[in-house]
Amino acid sequence: MPTNPLSRRGFLLGVAATTALGVAGCGLGGSSDDNADSGPVTGDVTGEIKFQTWALKPKYTDYINGLITAFQKQHAGVKVNWIDQPADGYLQKVTADAAAGNLPDVVNVPPDLSFPLARKKLLLNIDTAMPDARKDYLDNAWAAYAIPGQTGSYGFPWYLNTGPTFYNKALFRQVGLDPEHPPTNYSELENDALVMAQRSDKKIAMLGLTPVIADFGLYGVTVMNADGSKFTFNEPKGVQFVEMYKRLYDAGALIPEALTANYTGAGTKFMNQQIAWAPGSAYDLQNFKTNAPSLYANVGITKTITNTGKAVLYVQGLSVPAASKNKPTALAFAKFVTNAENQMAFAKLTAIFPSTKGTMSDPYFSQDGGTDEGRVRVAAAKQLETAVNYTPVQWSEQMTTLLQQKMSDAMQGKTSPKQALDDTVAQCNKLLAG
Template identity: 90%
Template sequence: MPTNPLSRRGFLLAAAATTALGVTGCGLGGGTEDNADTGPVTGDVTGEIKFQTWALKPKYTDYINGMITAFQQQHNGVKITWIDQPADGYLQKVTADAAAGNLPDVINVPPDLSYPLARKKLLLNIETAAPDAKKDYVDGGWAAYALPGQPGSYGFPWYLNTGPTFYNKALFRQVGLDAEHPPTSYAELEAAALVMAQRSNKQIAMLGLTPVIADFGLYGVKVMNDDGSKFTFNEAKGVEFVEMYKRLFDAGALIPEALSATYTGAGTKFMNQQIAWAPGSAYDLQNFKTNAPSLYANVGITKTITSTGKANLYVQGLSVPSASKNKPTALAFARFVTNAQNQMAFAKLTAIFPSTKGSMQDPYFAQDGGTDEGRVRVAAAKQLDTAVNYTPVQWSEQMTTLLQQKMSDAMQGKATPKQALDDTVAQCNKLLAG
C-alpha cells in the first residue's frame, strides 16, 4: 500500500525524495568539453571545495563538522566550506544553481535529481573518474546512480533506507481484528480493511492515501519497459491494483480526503488515529513517542507488503559536478564522507543504513536492544538486502500530481481504472519524450 513516508523529514534523512523534481529540459546548461569524462581524475588533494547537504543542520552539525575536521587534518592545505540548505525548495535550489553554473563541488542529491543533471553532462561519471570506488558499495546503492541512457554511475551512495509498516493495534481490536497477526499480503489487507470499514460503519479507514508509483512496483506491476523509454504501468496487473483500491474506497476503507489535491498525506491521519495502516521508519516511531503517546502505546510493527518479495529502497548520495574546479579534492572528500566508518557512525545517530559493503553485518543491525526503535531498525535491516528502488529516476513531480489526479477520478467513478491508467501513462510518456 502507499509508500509515502509518514514524515518527509524522516525519510529525507532516512531516504528521502520519493518524488522527483521534473527538471529535464528546464533550462539546465550543458557541460563543456573541458568537463567531459576523459578518464580517472588525478591530482593532489588540496585547496578549497564547497560541500552542500540537505537539511542536516542543526541536528547533525557536530557529526558533519567532525568529518570535515578529520579530513582537513588528513590533508594539509584543504579547506571545506559546508553549506546546508533547508528541506523546502531544495530540489529547486539545486536546479537553479545548475542552470547558473554555480553548483558546489560536492552535492547531496537523490538519484531522481542526478538523472537530469547527468543527462546534461553536469555530473562526473564516478565509474570513470574514480574507477576503484564501485567495489566499496553495495550493488543496490551503486545501481541507484546508474542512470538510463547514461554510461557509468553518477553518485556515491551515502545512506539507504527501507521502512516497515506501522499499524494501530487499538483500532484493529476495536473492530475485532487480530492485532497480533496483521495482514501479510494484499488479499489479507483488503479483507481486513473491508471488515474494519463495515464494522465501524465507515468511521475507521485502513488506508489514507491513493497509490503512488512505487506502490505499483511493490504490487508487481512493470512500471517501465526494459530500456526505460516508456511507462507501462497500465498493464493488466496495474489495472487490477487500481480496481482493488476502488473497492476499498467504495467500502469506506480509504479515506475520501485522499482524493483532494490539497491533501497533506496519511501521516497526520495516522498520528490522529484516523487510519490504521501506514508506512514509516524509526524516525517516525520516535515522533509518536514524543507527540502521540496514546498512539505510541498501541503501534504495531510489521513487514512491508509486496508481491515481489522485495521492499522499497530509498537512496541518498553525493555527486561531484563536472564543472568543479577541484575535482581531486571533491572526489576524495565524497568518498571519505561515504566510507564505511563514517556511514556506520551516522547510522548510529539516526534511522539510516550504510551503503558500504560489509557494514550491515554489524551486530547493531541484528540486535534490537529491547527498544521499539531497535525493533524497527532490525525489521528494516532484514528487508534491506533485497530492497529495490521502485520509483524510476525519470519520474517527475508533474507525473506524481497527474497520477494522483487520475487515481482520484478512478475512485470517484469519473473514469474506469483502465481509462485512468491509460490516460496517466499516455501523458507521462508525453512528458518523458518532451
C-alpha cells in the same frame, strides 16, 4: 535529511521514498563545458570546496562539522565550506543552481534528480572519475545512480533506508480485527480495510494515500520497459491494483483527503490515530514515542506488503558536478563522507543504514537489544539485503502529480482505472521523450 513521516511522497529519514523533481524540460541548460566522462580524475587533494546538504542543520551539525574537521586534518591546505539548505524548495534550488552553473562542488541529491543532471552531462560519472570506488558500495545502492541509456553511475550512495509498516492495534481491536495478526498480503489488506470501514460505519479508514509509483512496483507491476525508454504501468496488473484502491475508496477504507492534489497529511492522521495503516521507518518510531505517546502505546510493526518479495529501497547520495573547479578534492571528500566508518557512525546517530559493503554485518544491525527501535532496525536491515528502488530515476514530480490526479479521477468514478492509467502513461511518456 528531508523528512515526511509515514509518506511515500517524501524521503523518510528514516527514508525515505525519495521525492522527485519535475525537471524535464525545465531549462537546465546545455551540457557542462567539462567532460563528465573524460577519464580518472587526478591531482592533489587541496584547496577549497563547497559542500551542500539537505536539511541536516541543526540536528546533525556536530556530526557534519566533525567530518569536515577530520577530512581537513587528513589533507593539509583543504577547506570545506558547508552549506545546508532547508527542506522546502531544496530540489528547485538545485535545479536553478544547475541551470546557472552554480552547483556546489559536492551536492546532496536523490537518484531521481541525478537523472536530468547527468543526462545533461552536468555530473561526473563516478565510475570513470574514480574507477575503484564502486567496489566499496552495495550493488543495489550503487545502481540507484545509474542512468538508463548511459554508462556508469553519477553519485556516491550515502545513506539508505527501507521501512516496516506501522498499524494501530487499538483501531484494529476496536473493529474486531486481530491486532496481533495484521495483513501480510494485498488480499488480506483489502479484506481487513473493508471490515474496518464497514464495522466503524466509515469512521475509521485503513489507508491515507493513493498509490505512488513505488507502490505499483511493490504490487509487482512492470513500471517501465527493459531499456527504460517507456513507462508501462498501465499493464493489466496495474489496472488490477487501481481497481482494488477504487473498491477501498468506495467503501470508506481510503480517506477522501487522499484525493487532494499533493496531499501530505496522512502522517498526521496516523499520528492522531485517524487512520490505521501507514508505511514508515525506524525514524518514525522515535517520533511516535516523543510526539504521540498514546499512539506509540498502540503501534504495531509489520513487514512491508509486497508481491515481489522485495521491499522498497530509499537512497540519498552525493554527486560531484562536472563543472567543479576542484574535482580531486570534491571526489575525495564525497568518498570520505560515504566511507564505511563514517556511514556507520551516522547510522548509530540516526535511523538510517549504510550503503557500504560489509558494514551491515555489524552486530548493531542484527541484535535488537530487546527494544522496539532495535526490532525495527534489525527487521529493516534484513529487508535491505534484497530491497529495490522501485521509483525509476526518470520519474519526476510532474509525473507524480499526474498520477495522483488520475488516481483521484479513478477513485471518484470520473474515469475508469484503465483509462486513468492509460492517460497517465501516455502523458508521462510524452514528458520522458521531451
